[in-house]
Amino acid sequence: MTSTGERLALLGGSPAISWPLPHEVWPPRAERSELAELAAQRDDDISIKGSSGPVRALEDAFRAFLDHRIRWAVTFNSGTSALLAAYFALGVREGVEVVGPALTYHAALSPVHLLRGEVVLADIDVRTRGLDPESLEQAITERTKVITVVHQWGHPCDMDAILRIADKHGLRVLEDCSHAHGSRYKGRLCGTFGDAAVFSLQANKAVFAGEGGILVTNDDTVHDRATLLGHYRDRSRDEVLDAELRQYWVTGFGLKLRMSPFNAIVALHSLAAFPERKQARHNALGYFGERLAEVDYIEPVPVAEEVDMGAWYGYKPLFRPEAMPGVSRTVLIDALRAEGMEVGAPSGPRLSTLPLYTGAQSPLFPGTSKVANEPVPGSAAELVEQRALSLPTFTEWPTGKALIDQYIGAFEKVGRHRTALAEHAAADG
Numbered sequence: 001m002t003s004t005g006e007r008l009a010l011l012g013g014s015p016a017i018s019w020p021l022p023h024e025v026w027p028p029r030a031e032r033s034e035l036a037e038l039a040a041q042r043d044d045d046i047s048i049k050g051s052s053g054p055v056r057a058l059e060d061a062f063r064a065f066l067d068h069r070i071r072w073a074v075t076f077n078s079g080t081s082a083l084l085a086a087y088f089a090l091g092v093r094e095g096v097e098v099v100g101p102a103l104t105y106h107a108a109l110s111p112v113h114l115l116r117g118e119v120v121l122a123d124i125d126v127r128t129r130g131l132d133p134e135s136l137e138q139a140i141t142e143r144t145k146v147i148t149v150v151h152q153w154g155h156p157c158d159m160d161a162i163l164r165i166a167d168k169h170g171l172r173v174l175e176d177c178s179h180a181h182g183s184r185y186k187g188r189l190c191g192t193f194g195d196a197a198v199f200s201l202q203a204n205k206a207v208f209a210g211e212g213g214i215l216v217t218n219d220d221t222v223h224d225r226a227t228l229l230g231h232y233r234d235r236s237r238d239e240v241l242d243a244e245l246r247q248y249w250v251t252g253f254g255l256k257l258r259m260s261p262f263n264a265i266v267a268l269h270s271l272a273a274f275p276e277r278k279q280a281r282h283n284a285l286g287y288f289g290e291r292l293a294e295v296d297y298i299e300p301v302p303v304a305e306e307v308d309m310g311a312w313y314g315y316k317p318l319f320r321p322e323a324m325p326g327v328s329r330t331v332l333i334d335a336l337r338a339e340g341m342e343v344g345a346p347s348g349p350r351l352s353t354l355p356l357y358t359g360a361q362s363p364l365f366p367g368t369s370k371v372a373n374e375p376v377p378g379s380a381a382e383l384v385e386q387r388a389l390s391l392p393t394f395t396e397w398p399t400g401k402a403l404i405d406q407y408i409g410a411f412e413k414v415g416r417h418r419t420a421l422a423e424h425a426a427a428d429g
């Protein structure tokens with residue numbers, strides 16, 4: 001007879017994980033020095049119109065963070081705003097196509113619609129979870145101007161191949177590094193390959209402001225146009241280099257998207273703490289991946305030899321349904337959750353399934369048409385969408401090791417009872 005401890009928790013047994021939820025605790029709490037700076041800023045300057053104080057300090061610190069390879073770093077009030085400015089600065093407008101990955105967070109590409117550009121979706125590579133170079137090349141037309149690479153979950157894309165394609169077709173490259181703070185490809189930091197790069201600094205990110213984003217570029221025109229899009233008056237007057245463009249400084253190009261000094265202070269502190277936190281994630285997720293390799297129905301997250309995962313923004317291994325006949329991902333998640341695990345299906349669907357991306361009519365500009373991006377049946381994007389599991393990005397080390405061991409124990413327990421789970425699923429219909 002099976003003891004209740006050994007029976008699946010979904011079927012009335014005791015959970016394998018005793019650690020109380022939540023298991024992913026982020027962002028970390030502020031230290032006193034950060035709170036003191038926030039308080040002092042309150043009575044000093046609560047709206048920075050140019051680039052001084054903590055906003056300037058953050059931009060300088062970010063350029064240093066990128067190994068001083070970048071000339072310009074411009075803060076914005078979100079990663080999405082910075083992406084809008086980047087697309088505008090790179091010349092996206094009516095009639096221009098942007099090729100990007102079929103499965104990623106929508107904001108990497110959604111601002112293209114507002115500029116009346118067209119998003120063309122290419123497949124991803126299961127290994128990197130970013131753009132598949134072959135599919136990218138097939139998606140290029142004579143109207144393509146920009147390639148958007150997203151270093152998904154912190155794993156750098158195949159940059160050699162992508163840059164070769166961009167060069168061959170004369171295209172600009174925008175790197176969305178919102179998951180990839182500190183990630184390196186062949187030793188070089190993500191964010192230093194493209195014509196421009198954007199990092200979200202939203203609260204979940206490895207370097208966080210609360211809400212915020214930063215655009216980096218070595219291209220003076222991209223800098224000027226992005227600054228004018230989001231920073232009218234003082235900053236445009238003082239920093240736009242081109243005299244022709246600078247004449248628009250009073251109005252800029254109509255938007256004010258600047259970062260608040262409070263967010264800049266939070267970001268400065270999280271940037272300073274980043275190296276230590278990054279190391280903790282490497283230790284924790286490196287160990288988790290090694291242990292998960294023992295679980296036959298899970299494919300741990302692959303990390304290519306030539307890359308450094310930087311912030312390890314997410315841990316999304318794949319379910320191997322062929323190793324668990326009769327069990328769907330939904331049933332597996334139910335069983336693992338019952339064991340006390342914080343697990344789910346990743347929230348972002350393929351972009352081609354979202355209303356903004358479907359249909360022949362533009363919902364933003366009624367009466368005008370847009371390219372409909374149909375999903376490709378059997379794509380890698382579809383496979384990852386259907387099989388990925390979302391697990392905590394364990395950030396505590398070595399204190400978190402015991403929790404990781406409990407997770408492995410829960411995976412193994414569910415594996416031992418796969419037949420009972422399949423029977424339960426069949427009985428449930």
Ligand SMILES: Cc1ncc(COP(=O)(O)O)c(C=O)c1O
Pocket residue numbers: 078079080081104105107108150176178179200201202211212213
């Ligand atoms: C890949 C990617 N791009 C862009 C964004 C948008 O950034 P923000 O939330 O700062 O606007 C996110 C946010 O999660 C993201 O994951």
